[in-house]
Amino acid sequence: MGVAVNTNQLNRSLLTIVGLGWVAFAIAAFIIRAVFAAPVVTVLVDRSYCEPGQWQQVAEDYAALYERDRQGEIVLDAVVLFSDLGTEVIDEPPTPDTIRTLQTYGRPNPQRRSELAAEYPDAQLLTCP
Numbered sequence: 001m002g003v004a005v006n007t008n009q010l011n012r013s014l015l016t017i018v019g020l021g022w023v024a025f026a027i028a029a030f031i032i033r034a035v036f037a038a039p040v041v042t043v044l045v046d047r048s049y050c051e052p053g054q055w056q057q058v059a060e061d062y063a064a065l066y067e068r069d070r071q072g073e074i075v076l077d078a079v080v081l082f083s084d085l086g087t088e089v090i091d092e093p094p095t096p097d098t099i100r101t102l103q104t105y106g107r108p109n110p111q112r113r114s115e116l117a118a119e120y121p122d123a124q125l126l127t128c129p
Contacts, residue, residue: 050128063096
């Protein structure tokens with residue numbers, strides 16, 4: 001009987017140690033994820049008319065941000081497409097090919113750009129040079 005008591009006590013101790021280990025592991029994972037979280041980025045894309053060659057530079061800049069999002073360096077929160085004719089907020093980041101094939105239209109609108117910059121203070125602005 002003495003052996004059975006010790007075995008039960010050892011099993012209980014083992015389960016306690018394993019359980020506490022998993023709890024500690026979960027807490028450590030949460031802390032690491034919180035401390036080293038990727039920055040969240042909103043992208044403002046000015047769709048005002050520009051030459052196709054200049055638009056390709058905007059598309060390449062977006063493609064670089066998109067690739068950083070895919071690698072986990074940043075998190076693309078939203079993409080805001082705007083011109084003097086309107087604004088479109090896209091929650092799920094479009095592919096670089098989608099941005100590359102967008103048509104540009106309208107005239108640059110510095111006031112709308114300023115309003116969006118105030119609404120999204122930490123946003124990355126992509127515009128034709």
